[in-house]
Amino acid sequence: MEYLVKSGSPEKQRVGCVVVGVFDRRKLTQQARALDFAADGLLSSILRRGDLDGKLGDTAVLHNVEELLCDRVLLVGCGKEREFNDRAYEKACAAAIKQLSALGGVDAAFYLTEQNVRGRDDFAWQVKSALLTVEENLYRFDTCRGQGFESPRQKLTRLVFQVPRRSDLRAAERGVNEGRATAAGLKRAKDLGNLPANICTPSYLADNAKELAGAHDKLKTSVLGEDEMAELGMGALLGVSRGSRQPARLIVMEYNGGAKKDKPIVLVGKGVTFDSGGISIKPSAAMDEMKYDMGGAASVFGAVEAAAEMNLPQNVVGVVPAVENLPDGDAYRPGDILTSMSGQTIEILNTDAEGRLALADALTYVERHYDPDAVIDMATLTGAALVALGSQAAALYGNNSPLRRALRDAGDTVGDRAWPMPVWDEYQEQLDSNFADMANVGGHLAGSVTAACFLNRFARKLRWAHLDIAGVAWKSGSEKGATGRPVGLLTQYLIDRTHDDA
Incomplete structure (x- = not known):
């Protein structure tokens, strides 16, 4: 997996999928609101229909949203905003990577790393934690399988962790380096x-x-x-x-x-x-x-x-x-x-x-x-x-x-x-x-x-x-x-x- 860090608006990402969060009771995160505004309220409309209420770990995928440059939008439930701590963050990241692995895209812009996590104020930690969660969920041990076994092919090969400002990129890079190692x-x-x-x-x-x-x-x-x-x-x-x-x-x-x-x-x-x-x-x-x-x-x-x-x-x-x-x-x-x-x-x-x-x-x-x-x-x-x-x-x-x-x-x-x-x-x-x-x-x-x-x-x-x-x-x-x-x-x-x- 190739890991990169970037700062940029979600509605401007030309990638296979943009990943954003939704809190409990259908509350859009800041990044999701930016997509919703660009898509003329489509995300809000879908949430009102009950496709996702923001429960921790739930997901919903939107395809071919005309007003956006990405192929898909992945909405990830983050639970109650005041309870979005280390454990909730890890569960949200795990739900996201499981859904991304099931999709056909080769790359994704990952905006969960921009979310405020209770007790954390370091983007190095958020990027590192997300990377380790991704690797944990993608890990397979097939060394001892027979010759006829074919390991499932991982289509997703490039993940871009997003941070709010260019000044945050240095910390995010450190998170990637520590996470990879x-x-x-x-x-x-x-x-x-x-x-x-x-x-x-x-x-x-x-x-x-x-x-x-x-x-x-x-x-x-x-x-x-x-x-x-x-x-x-x-x-x-x-x-x-x-x-x-x-x-x-x-x-x-x-x-x-x-x-x-x-x-x-x-x-x-x-x-x-x-x-x-x-x-x-x-x-x-x-x-x-x-x-x-x-x-x-x-x-x-x-x-x-x-x-x-x-x-x-x-x-x-x-x-x-x-x-x-x-x-x-x-x-x-x-x-x-x-x-x-x-x-x-x-x-x-x-x-x-x-x-x-x-x-x-x-x-x-x-x-x-x-x-x-x-x-x-x-x-x-x-x-x-x-x-x-x-x-x-x-x-x-x-x-x-x-x-x-x-x-x-x-x-x-x-x-x-x-x-x-x-x-x-x-x-x-x-x-x-x-x-x-x-x-x-x-x-x-x-x-x-x-x-x-x-x-x-x-x-x-x-x-x-x-x-x-x-x-x-x-x-x-x-x-x-x-x-x-x-x-x-x-x-x-x-x-x-x-x-x-x-």
Whole structure:
């Protein structure tokens, strides 16, 4: 899709379709009124006949309006004007792109970006949000279809986001640039997440990281194999890998967009490419969805790609401990004690709590090999996060209040929300072990919290945050598929840092 920005009157647009809004009770927006005036009241007449009353998400298409230069006019219901907030704006944009995709035009002038959105006064945000909504609704995953399958052809190839004044074009251009880069990162994350585990192995992820580095001059990738990890003492990560025939990989992607002296932001993503639970095997129902257990890794890939696409003046490092968790004669067992890279020992009470083991060694690796400004890990870590927050928000933990606040604000900006949770010392005693420095689980209460407390033991020297994304990384049911979250949050955080440093 080609995205452009422009300032101009809707009645003067010579395009396949002009998209304008209608509020509740048939109230025309300013842009719709301009069309209505040029068309001698045709829009008002149609609304009076009841074809559209402005309910949020409803649409109506007008063809060949003689007084206008465009082929079609798409009216989009925006709901109550006083309630036109982020969520309503996204729904209106989604309704518009679905209708545009069903029409025959190849281009459209999109005037919803001129609408006032409650709490927003930045056309960069409105254009970026609209672009991401468009890309979300156009996304398809057909990689694994057979040779006879033909993907539906997308006729719409050019979308022009409109702003009121020429002075608004600079902000709109920034919205397009940020939106394109974020959309590219989201697509990579979703594609990786949707691949089956027999294709998306730890080695596949390593190769994908190398290909990504080959496409960007400021990005380089290195990969550690199991022998190298063993030399470093990564007993926790390698313990998880023992039951699989797929060798583990530690993938390191370094994007050097800032000055050499600038401390990097390090993103660490859980890369369990399939999680059977190991010896503590999961129930068979919906186990296919455990291919999504590398959602944290996928989001690291996406955020690193977005940073490179935007040429952000930041140093960003992506670290992915990639491993598969399967039962085998050599698999690690409940009761085993593993020695982590940090030297801390871990009693295994449940082999299905494997992601934290891989992340523990990855965090120690980051501490010893970098001097990071901040470290953010993300993982589909616990079902308890889904129970606590549903699919609306990731669970946000950390040992630094400004970092937690910045991540929460970034998520609020892009609608990829995270909600703060505690890592109080009182929870740490649930991880006590009679035989090792700690257990890998803390019992059935506060499961997401104790998982974060476990990771905190390996991040005490770091300015650290943890996102438990088990509830947001994928959808089930008829809409089953990876969401790409929290690429949007991470990318916005990096953008916000760039603006703060300017």
